[in-house]
Amino acid sequence: MKLITAIIKPFKLDDVREALADVGVQGMTVSETRGFGRQKGHTELYRGAEYVVDFLPKIKLEIAVPDDQVERVIETLAETARSGRIGDGKIFVTALERVVRIRTGEVNESAL
């Protein structure tokens, strides 16, 4: 099992969620976050004093998937989250050693 973490642009969330559901993803966890990267922020003035908005709003998706779904999920994510403009985000994949479904105590693939 893998944990796929994707940082995407907020306005892509709905599309991504629907596309993921279409390829069989049944659950995910979503957080608001701020990103810093090649996409530059903007400098603003507040009462004449400068401030830089350099952390831009992003959405983080965490999706635990069985090994055989990994490719499909990554592909779907990359396609639907892509706007082609800088700042589209990243996908990170890490190994998941164990998963437990709290409600039932089921573990690993059957817990997903």
Place this chain on the structure above:
Amino acid sequence: MKLITAIIKPFKLDDVREALADVGVQGMTVSETRGFGRQKGHTELYRGAEYVVDFLPKIKLEIAVPDDQVERVIETLAETARSGRIGDGKIFVTALERVVRIRTGEVNESAL
């Protein structure tokens, strides 16, 4: 060392935290997040137009633990976070390669 990530229902947080403290967990990091899964959201109307509240509020706990505590922590989590109703959440376990305590520079188990 493992990083145990648990997605739980918000109202379980206090119970879980106390139970974890009881089994010797000395630290954890908590975030507000939203979950999408088998537990369905609800459809609401705002001024006559529909909208779906499909991301439900969840709490994410991140707990770094030494290997010998892993079982106990998972068990405690699973027990205290369980309400038996759909949406109770998941526990994910990943391998931690290194831990540093910033204040002292201690590493690994002694940093926990």
Place this chain on the structure above:
Amino acid sequence: MKLITAIIKPFKLDDVREALADVGVQGMTVSETRGFGRQKGHTELYRGAEYVVDFLPKIKLEIAVPDDQVERVIETLAETARSGRIGDGKIFVTALERVVRIRTGEVNESAL
């Protein structure tokens, strides 16, 4: 590639970000979070009833780095985030199996 997750005190964010940029980190993802640990919270009274503020505000940084940067990033983080007072936070390192840059589809080191 490694995913370095650092929990730091919020007021250190600007210093840390600048120091990381200086050692060549080009991107990171930042979230607001709350920490529980050796640093104790404080007990307050609201209209005469007690409540404990035991989850203290922290910032979580997630930084994906190529293997050869790991040491430098950890060191920089540990140094600049250190105030020497309890609650300075932790650094966690996990293995990253894959990285994708959504915009271009590049993978792994070239996606960072």
Place this chain on the structure above:
Amino acid sequence: MTEIEYALNTFYLLVCAALVMWMAAGFTMLEAGLVRARNTVEILTKNVALYAIACLMYFLIGYQLMYPGEGVNAFWPGIGFGVSAEHALADVTAEGSEIAFSSLADFMFQVVFVATAMSIVSGAVAERMKLWAFLVFAVVMTGVIYPWQGYWSWGGGLLSDLGYSDYAGGGIVHMAGAAAALAGVLLLGPRAGKYTPDGRPRAIPGANLPLATLGMFILWMGWFGFNGGSELAVAGIGSANAVAKVFVNTNLAAAAGLVAALLLARFLFGKADLTMALNGALAGLVSITAGPSTPDPGLAVLIGAAGGLLVVVSILGLDRIRIDDPVGAISVHGVCGILGLLVVPLSNDEASLVGQLAGIGLIGGFVFVTSLAVWAALKATIGIRVHPDDERAGLDFAECGMEAYPDFAHGGD
């Protein structure tokens, strides 16, 4: 009465009525600030709806019930509808006429008082009561319970002759509202999580203290209309002086209540408790309401300060005996309402302690018992408490289908 006196009095009553109407916004903001974010839409809806219901019901039957002219007997006023006929020029200017203002201006001033009484209830039952049950109660309270007891004093009923003195409604409006609230809270029980298993009160901080503070200021401002308008005339030197004194005393009592509560809370808790200061100001206002025209300003300061101290003690005390009142309405309006009635004889010879006690007993008892009956009937039929799941998740989705602050991440569960 000359035409111009009549006109000035009428205009004065209307300005005061607008200020009292504004108090509805004050209660709304105060309560919206002191509940959790997840129960905010519900409390907003409750407050706007109760104001509207109060206006309609009091128009429909309440006003004639309270001011029947000639009541059936000292206890029961009889039934009537709508408003009274307007005064004709000839009647007003007739030799010896005592008609001092438009009858519709009088209605306007009275109707906002019943809304105030009802607003008091709203805060105390917040975060757990069913919206529609509350609104049904509002219909009965503003149409029948409030005007019925109002008839006894202001309408010429049985309290008029007992030496009961209540200038602007410290008992008739505030204590009455608190009595209805207390009855509701007793049947409703405390909010889930308000008490630890071993019975110690837990803090449930309000979500938006700037709003609560704004609410306090609105109420303070509106109270100038509430008390200042209760002189019911301004167009002569005597009445103008009286209104000015009422303004001064109202302002000073509020200030003293605020400072007293702030200092006592500082002493008890070691910090400056804003919410207690807000309650202190309101306590000072309630305490002076039963008699703002007779005390010297110095005495008004003392009365206000007493209210400010009492309200802190009362809030802590009620909390301890598991009467869960999220905004402190019962302490502010009930306990300090009684205090205010009891101190009237200090400066007003026409009031007697016996008369004040009679008023407290009769009004408080009547409103409490009838309210309890209505709440009990509602509990037995449509229910008064929301489902525990809805209470935990917040009433806003369950009752109103929307959130107060949807753009902000927040800790609801």
Place this chain on the structure above:
Amino acid sequence: MTEIEYALNTFYLLVCAALVMWMAAGFTMLEAGLVRARNTVEILTKNVALYAIACLMYFLIGYQLMYPGEGVNAFWPGIGFGVSAEHALADVTAEGSEIAFSSLADFMFQVVFVATAMSIVSGAVAERMKLWAFLVFAVVMTGVIYPWQGYWSWGGGLLSDLGYSDYAGGGIVHMAGAAAALAGVLLLGPRAGKYTPDGRPRAIPGANLPLATLGMFILWMGWFGFNGGSELAVAGIGSANAVAKVFVNTNLAAAAGLVAALLLARFLFGKADLTMALNGALAGLVSITAGPSTPDPGLAVLIGAAGGLLVVVSILGLDRIRIDDPVGAISVHGVCGILGLLVVPLSNDEASLVGQLAGIGLIGGFVFVTSLAVWAALKATIGIRVHPDDERAGLDFAECGMEAYPDFAHGGD
């Protein structure tokens, strides 16, 4: 007129003017509550600026355009500047003088009306219009369009003789504002994401419902000045009684509108929709504005309730035909403004249905067409719609360079 009558009337007009000025804050809070957090600074800026512009433009040319004394002809008033000369003591107190109040008090009362009309536009075009294009429109609307049509009725122009009756401006102010808004919305199009690809409306919840509720209360309070001041005199028994009646009817119509909208929404949606209740109250207020002094209070209740029902239906209907009005301004002020004009003849013999229809057609048509022309000119030159990226990210950074709630994490994108 005696000196004291003149003085009381003047003071009354000034108090009412202050209340109407306060409505600007009401619109601001209402709109700031009903847009998303990311567009809040822009709507705040728009509202404070439009109020200021309205005051300056109406002072500069609007007031003399609307009240030229002697107009050039029934359609075109001619150009003039500034305010009128103040009245001298001798003129006021001269035998048979009908000078009832200070001419600057009159200006003060009139100037806040034009601001109200302009505020109506602001909400309808929210979350997508360029700030500076809007402000340019405000210059033309408050300097020319509003006063020009205002001349036709209140200024003595062509509508004065057609039996058109509009006591406080249900048509002249509210419908006119809505007509300008509609023209803007049609050229502007709906907000990005407001409709699904297959044309179904999507919900875009407002970010701060306590603010929206506060806005409604402020408007309600201010409306006492808006309608109550429109009697333009209070210093006699007849006028004092009239003002009192206007207060009572205004209050009851709002209450009835609120309850009617709340119940209808409950029936349609199964829940208590706070935003519809707020719109219902405002609908009740608008509906009674064209004639608050003639109906009996019972009829005022019915008119208000009709407004409350109509506004819900209208909001749903406009939403369906892709007229995207984030705050419901067109329904509240336009549709209910028309309703209010049409029901005037029910209680006012001096009004005729024909006259009312003439007024609706002339005012509505004129304001709509001239506004459309101005909007179109702006669209062709500086543009009226922000860049799609800015709309998605929120107008606040793009137009104002700052956030409304920078300390709070929120879901902008």
Place this chain on the structure above:
Amino acid sequence: MTEIEYALNTFYLLVCAALVMWMAAGFTMLEAGLVRARNTVEILTKNVALYAIACLMYFLIGYQLMYPGEGVNAFWPGIGFGVSAEHALADVTAEGSEIAFSSLADFMFQVVFVATAMSIVSGAVAERMKLWAFLVFAVVMTGVIYPWQGYWSWGGGLLSDLGYSDYAGGGIVHMAGAAAALAGVLLLGPRAGKYTPDGRPRAIPGANLPLATLGMFILWMGWFGFNGGSELAVAGIGSANAVAKVFVNTNLAAAAGLVAALLLARFLFGKADLTMALNGALAGLVSITAGPSTPDPGLAVLIGAAGGLLVVVSILGLDRIRIDDPVGAISVHGVCGILGLLVVPLSNDEASLVGQLAGIGLIGGFVFVTSLAVWAALKATIGIRVHPDDERAGLDFAECGMEAYPDFAHGGD
């Protein structure tokens, strides 16, 4: 004076007093909107407490200090307590009597002015001063410093004879408040993080701009009472006309200040800076306050616009020289207060530039020096600045033990 004139004047003063009291809410909201979320409860507490303290101290000794009737000498008024005796009917209606209103109404109107002066201080020292130190200062300022210098002009002291003209307190109230604030800010230093190591100002955005905007509207509305009431009479044609003119000029000056500041900020920063627009409106209001009854409306527009331009320049300038004033109070009330005093002679023959300069020097100097002494004494004893850790974490937990918005995640550290 006839009875009815006395009554109308009294009522007018009371209405204006209620409006000025309302300004306390305006300052509170403005400041609560312009500080960071973590310092909000503290600033709310400070504001409600200072209003209450001002009322109590001015009642206790301030009023008799400022209006001793007969002062000890032109500089020192002597000590007195409480309020003056109320006027008897016979005295008022006596031949040639100039008693125009209730003495308690006068007290009521005066007491809200001292609260305004004190509110000005609050914003400038926000986000770093100890709450209790501030409140101790408030006791001295409202009990002694303000009334003492007030005696010199309004109370009949030394400025009365120097041709110093200050209709509603542009110097006595606003500049005085700003002088006290400046003294505090100089001893206190800027907020942590306000300047980069190399001295460039950093932006510290306010947490809640809708609240700040609401505060501005409240202040604008309240200013009708502040300036409009300062005529101290309305019950004649002359005074009614004067009050109407004051209303019109106050409104136009605010509008012009807003637009001027908005345009200048647009020119300087390239965007529409809401906070500068808000400050611009307040700057316009302050600038007209010293003389709102004499300029023609056109001149009032120019004065307001000058204030709006000046305030932007002043805020930028003070920021640069490390005078850190989070809400711009010193610029708005101090710098524009001086501007307003200097332009009085343009339209008022009874004022002289020399007299105005004397007033600026004496009032400004006296308040600055005495305030500096009190602040210094506080600094040497209980301290005036919170601990750096508390400043970083926010004053709310440290001083008040609670958060303003506990339900919302926010970026405090």
